Amino acid sequence: MEQQIKVGISSCVLGEKVRFDSGHKISKFVTKELFPYFEFVPICPEVGSGMTVPRPTIRLVSEEDRIALVETKDASIDHTDQVVSYSKEKVRQLMQDDLCGYIVCAKSPTCGMERVKVYKKGGAESVGVGLFTSELMRAMPWLPVEEDGRLNDxxxxxxxxxxxxxxxxxxxxxxxxxxxxxxxxxxxxxxxxxxxxxxxxxxxxxxxxxxxxxxxxxxxxxxxxxxxxxxxxxxxxxxxxxxxxxxxxxxxxxxxxxxxxxxxxxxxxxxxxxxxxxxxxxxxxxxxxxxxxxxxxxxxxxxxxxxxxxxxxxxx
Structure with missing residues (x-):
């Protein structure tokens, strides 16, 4: 049998119950169609960096000189440094692994690839990239990265x-x-x-x-x-x-x-x-x-x- 191709994936898209509400976002295309061909490497940057399941919701907030990852109900609880630090280390490991692609969870403040909401003071919002995926794409610009929802097209x-x-x-x-x-x-x-x-x-x-x-x-x-x-x-x-x-x-x-x-x-x-x-x-x-x-x-x-x-x- 051919060696399976290594592809990173947001754990929740593979069906792991790691989301803030103990749920998942399983993709039938991934689990039914792709599973025989790929060896999936599941990663949840939120759990990996030490957050609990379940956990309070988090969001990206634009501050003067950086994008911060904070809790939605209490912006003084800031998870930015721990998630960025985890992401850098994890991506460094993945670079040794001949990874051939990555499927991320859409709209996630850590994993989203595009159109992730970034909130500003005063209520306005713009769009950005999840903290982990941003690090992944910066370190491996050649890597195919796609969101779970876009794979329906x-x-x-x-x-x-x-x-x-x-x-x-x-x-x-x-x-x-x-x-x-x-x-x-x-x-x-x-x-x-x-x-x-x-x-x-x-x-x-x-x-x-x-x-x-x-x-x-x-x-x-x-x-x-x-x-x-x-x-x-x-x-x-x-x-x-x-x-x-x-x-x-x-x-x-x-x-x-x-x-x-x-x-x-x-x-x-x-x-x-x-x-x-x-x-x-x-x-x-x-x-x-x-x-x-x-x-x-x-x-x-x-x-x-x-x-x-x-x-x-x-x-x-």
Missing amino acids: PVLKENFITRVYALNDFYQSMGSAPTRGKIVAFHSRYKLILMAHHPTSYKTLGKLVANIKDYDIIEFYQIYREGFMSAIAHRASRKNNTNVLMHLQGYFKRSLDKSEKQELRQVIDDYRVGLLPLLAPLTLIKHYLSAHPDAYLSGQTYLEPYPQELRLRYGL
């Missing part, structure tokens, strides 16, 4: 899972130590994914890899990892996917007869205008690839970025 879900699998593939491909050859081979397999997600980065990363000899290998590894993960964080648009499909179509110019070419053209066009999901042209291309093998195409991760059993391309 088919496009955001597919993008997050693509990134998790890509980062895991990157780490597995590097083995015990990165080399120039390993990075060039990895980049070659991900060319079409980059083209679909962010054509500008496809070009800039191509130039970067062409000059790999000019860099210290560890420095290059870090620059490439961040650049690559930032590129695929852009969601693959229908227009960019269509360009990739037409690029793939070009590889079969000599091997398909007139009616097969017409069929492939039609299926790609039906995807382009939204009549068919991405799965339809890809299934046909894989069928033609098995009949007319091509080593370069067979190696392209774009054709199967994650297990088909996850059924993520049905909704794209």
